[in-house]
Amino acid sequence: MQLQYEHYKIIKVDIMLDIFMDIGYNETARCKMKEYLLRLIERTIADKLETKGCVAIEGPKWCGKSTTAKLFAKTVIELQRERVFTQYKALAALDEKNLLRGGKPLMFDEWQKIPSLWDAIRCDVDETRERGQYILTGSCKPIEDKERHSGTGRIVKIVMRTMSLWESKDSTGEVSLKSLFDEKPDNIYGKNDINLDRLAFLICRGGWPDIIFDREKLALDASLDYVESLITEDITKVDDVKRDPERARAILRSYARLISSPAPLTKVQSDVEANDMTIDKRTVDSYISAFEKLYVIEDVPCWSPKLRSQTAIRTTNIRQFVDPSVATAISGSTPNDLIADLNTMGLVFESLCVRDLRIYAQTLGGKVYQYHDADGLEVDVIVHVSDGKWGAIEIKLGSPDAIEDGAKHLLAFRDKIDSSKQSKPAFLAVVTGTQLAYRRPDGVYVVPIGCLKD
Numbered sequence: 001m002q003l004q005y006e007h008y009k010i011i012k013v014d015i016m017l018d019i020f021m022d023i024g025y026n027e028t029a030r031c032k033m034k035e036y037l038l039r040l041i042e043r044t045i046a047d048k049l050e051t052k053g054c055v056a057i058e059g060p061k062w063c064g065k066s067t068t069a070k071l072f073a074k075t076v077i078e079l080q081r082e083r084v085f086t087q088y089k090a091l092a093a094l095d096e097k098n099l100l101r102g103g104k105p106l107m108f109d110e111w112q113k114i115p116s117l118w119d120a121i122r123c124d125v126d127e128t129r130e131r132g133q134y135i136l137t138g139s140c141k142p143i144e145d146k147e148r149h150s151g152t153g154r155i156v157k158i159v160m161r162t163m164s165l166w167e168s169k170d171s172t173g174e175v176s177l178k179s180l181f182d183e184k185p186d187n188i189y190g191k192n193d194i195n196l197d198r199l200a201f202l203i204c205r206g207g208w209p210d211i212i213f214d215r216e217k218l219a220l221d222a223s224l225d226y227v228e229s230l231i232t233e234d235i236t237k238v239d240d241v242k243r244d245p246e247r248a249r250a251i252l253r254s255y256a257r258l259i260s261s262p263a264p265l266t267k268v269q270s271d272v273e274a275n276d277m278t279i280d281k282r283t284v285d286s287y288i289s290a291f292e293k294l295y296v297i298e299d300v301p302c303w304s305p306k307l308r309s310q311t312a313i314r315t316t317n318i319r320q321f322v323d324p325s326v327a328t329a330i331s332g333s334t335p336n337d338l339i340a341d342l343n344t345m346g347l348v349f350e351s352l353c354v355r356d357l358r359i360y361a362q363t364l365g366g367k368v369y370q371y372h373d374a375d376g377l378e379v380d381v382i383v384h385v386s387d388g389k390w391g392a393i394e395i396k397l398g399s400p401d402a403i404e405d406g407a408k409h410l411l412a413f414r415d416k417i418d419s420s421k422q423s424k425p426a427f428l429a430v431v432t433g434t435q436l437a438y439r440r441p442d443g444v445y446v447v448p449i450g451c452l453k454d
Contacts, residue, residue: 037212039068039167040363040454041160046072049105049132052156053125056111059160060295060322061139061234062226064209066109068160069135075102078109085113092116100124100134107135112142118155125154140238141293159295162207162323164356166453169212170194170202173453175437177360180427180445181389190437190451199433199450200335203348206325207355220334223325227252230296231330238293241286249330250277251287255297255319256327260350260380262316262372298322300354303369303382306422308415312374324351346397350380353395353431353449357381360454371413379413381431391427398434406430407444 041057048055049072057065070076079085091099092114099120100106111117121134136155165171174190194202204220205211211219231248254271269284291297299317307313321327327348328338338345358368365386372378381393392413394406410428417424429445437451 036067037163037167037169037209039064039160040164040359041158042068042071043363044158045069045135048156048158049135051131052154053128053131054121054134054136054155056136056138056155056157057160058138058141058157058295060162061230062208062210063160063162063322065137065139065160067209069107069109069137073105073107073135075104075106076109077102077107079113080110089114092120096120104130104133105135106133107137109137110139111136112138112140115142118142122154139294140234141295159362161298161355161359163209163212164207164359164453165202165352165449166356167359168207168209171356171450171452174451175445175447176453177357177383177391178364178454180391180429181364181385184427185439187439188437188445188447190448192435192448192450194433194435194448194450196339196433197335199349200338200345203324203338203345203352204328204333204335206323208323208325223329227326227329230291230294230326234294235287235290238290241290243287243290247272247277247279247283248287250275251284252291252326252330255288255291255321256331258319259321259327260318260347260354262314262318264316295322296326298358300368300370300381303371303384305371306418307373308418311377311416314372314374318370320351320354323355324348327351342397349397349433349449350395354381356449356452357383357393357431360452361385363454377409377413377416379409388423389426390423391429392425393428394430396430396432398432403430403432403434403446407440407442410444411442 045055045057045068057069059065077084077088079088088099108117117136121136125133166173172190172192175188179185201216204223206223208222208226211222214222231252232245235243235245235248250272251268254268257271258267265284265288266281268288269279269281272279272284288297298320300320301317302313302315304313333344338348354368361368361383366383369382369384370380371382379392380395382390383393384390392410394409396402396406407430410430414425414428427445428443429447431447431449431452434446434448435450437445437447439445
């Protein structure tokens with residue numbers, strides 16, 4: 001099956017929403033137009049459908065998986081609809097042949113509600129040898145089944161996150177991550193209009209696609225609603241284990257306090273107990289595992305390069321959420337709160353940058369890591385792409401002293417690398433909350449997050 005990505009590139013989806021307002025005014029129903037914003041992951045989906053029988057798109061609820069996947073599907077089965085779920089659950093048990101009937105690509109939305117779909121699709125792909133036949137979307141990982149086949153070679157998994165600033169039209173995109181890897185420009189230039197107030201809002205709003213067009217207050221309220229639903233409903237639905245919403249709230253709030261740090265998970269337990277709530281380590285692990293299955297917690301793993309010295313590399317993950325708005329919503333932080341506490345703002349700003357860098361790296365076939373060693377040297381982000389190239393990035397909110405400090409960290413890290421055993425970095429960059437992009441005399445790039453794209 002040959003898919004033309006350019007065909008999808010020009011599709012615009014007008015989403016019609018009937019909004020009935022009951023706020024004391026006698027207003028009639030009105031219709032609000034929203035235009036679908038292109039997502040970088042579309043390119044990856046199109047490529048994978050050309051090479052695999054099934055693409056499974058995973059990610060947090062409300063990040064846009066279903067809307068984007070529908071651009072590629074001829075038939076859509078929405079298993080979150082109770083009647084549809086009941087019918088297809090019966091088909092899965094009694095009539096597997098008709099379970100997969102429909103125009104291809106055939107999409108199952110929230111497929112994890114019927115876990116046996118995975119093996120049914122795998123077997124069908126094995127038999128037909130056809131590519132681009134199925135699309136699965138899911139907002140949580142299915143309950144583990146030791147008998148379920150991995151799907152290797154037939155089903156490929158793709159993680160979809162919330163929107164980057166480039167996708168939401170908040171970044172100018174004047175500096176490309178790809179160009180830093182491939183072209184190593186002698187100079188760069190970019191300028192954006194994101195001031196501190198706007199940056200604080202973008203952190204709290206997050207990259208949830210349905211609220212990009214909303215008024216500021218509505219957008220901020222939506223993030224609060226998302227977190228409330230997460231801790232009162234989703235935390236139990238993910239694996240049918242009954243969990244206490246107040247414990248979930250306390251654990252998530254503690255995680256927010258640890259954001260962008262390598263704090264041990266025992267700190268979460270002590271945080272919760274400090275608030276007069278008895279909890280043991282196994283319970284904490286269970287809740288955190290549930291949040292991971294919901295694609296809400298997404299820590300940054302460590303990277304282990306070849307060094308000149310025998311310095312020990314620490315292996316604790318950096319605590320992160322899939323979107324910075326989760327941290328601000330659960331902690332009750334507003335944009336004004338962040339501006340009043342720039343230390344905290346710097347930590348959640350790092351979370352925003354990690355989110356965007358993960359999205360941009362994915363389009364290059366890459367992943368995001370971090371580095372910290374026993375000597376106290378840390379690098380916030382290592383972007384490692386599919387051809388083996390890598391770049392090192394420090395994230396700083398924006399003061400000149402902080403940018404200088406970030407550049408020194410990067411140069412010290414570069415000098416630690418054993419170039420006879422490990423390739424040299426393709427680039428060194430400080431990603432900031434400032435407005436101007438440029439190249440320093442020492443070769444380190446300074447790139448505002450509001451100028452960056454894939």
